[in-house]
Amino acid sequence: MATREYQVSFKNANALPEDRYVNVLYFLDAGSTGHRQAIMNGIAGAYQTHMQNVMTGDINSLNIRCYPLGLNQGGPELESNYVFPGGSGDGPQEVALCLSYYATFNQPRRRGRIYLGPFGKAGLGGRPDSIMLNKAKALGQAFGAGWAASGGAQSIWQLHSRTPASNMQTITNYWVDNAWDTLRSRGIAPTSRVSGSV
Numbered sequence: 338m339a340t341r342e343y344q345v346s347f348k349n350a351n352a353l354p355e356d357r358y359v360n361v362l363y364f365l366d367a368g369s370t371g372h373r374q375a376i377m378n379g380i381a382g383a384y385q386t387h388m389q390n391v392m393t394g395d396i397n398s399l400n401i402r403c404y405p406l407g408l409n410q411g412g413p414e415l416e417s418n419y420v421f422p423g424g425s426g427d428g429p430q431e432v433a434l435c436l437s438y439y440a441t442f443n444q445p446r447r448r449g450r451i452y453l454g455p456f457g458k459a460g461l462g463g464r465p466d467s468i469m470l471n472k473a474k475a476l477g478q479a480f481g482a483g484w485a486a487s488g489g490a491q492s493i494w495q496l497h498s499r500t501p502a503s504n505m506q507t508i509t510n511y512w513v514d515n516a517w518d519t520l521r522s523r524g525i526a527p528t529s530r531v532s533g534s535v
């Protein structure tokens with residue numbers, strides 16, 4: 338059994354690396370390359386099933402990379418690209434929905450979050466609606482259920498803590514609030530300006 342880091346990257350149609358939308362997940366696996374590939378396929382399938390039709394049309398593909406843990410990772414052990422056309426229209430790039438989770442106790446060093454989005458205009462309102470919330474919840478459920486290796490072992494969704502005494506912990510609970518999050522780092526650079534003088 339071994340834990341691996343999975344970098345999940347949604348590529349913007351403009352192909353600029355700085356405009357990718359990235360989340361990092363951790364899963365305990367059966368210790369085989371085949372199981373790690375199954376986990377990558379499972380992650381992609383979960384996003385395709387639950388989030389694809391509500392995310393921005395600016396997204397054109399999904400890339401997942403699998404890394405061993407450690408400071409000097411080098412290149413990925415595995416890498417796969419997946420078809421992921423977003424939904425229709427494009428909303429503000431900075432708007433995200435937060436899938437939060439924790440391991441056993443809801444304490445700072447035992448919790449984490451996945452920022453979902455950006456979304457198409459159709460899914461954006463004053464608050465995320467029940468459809469959007471249930472899609473995010475279903476994504477968390479898929480991660481928690483995991484994916485089986487050929488020998489039957491299930492992957493286990495984990496939390497990475499930078500505290501050495503509790504480095505990897507099994508995620509036990511997750512939730513989604515009915516409020517948007519704003520990630521300024523996901524914003525796009527301006528391309529024009531209007532100005533005036535007084």
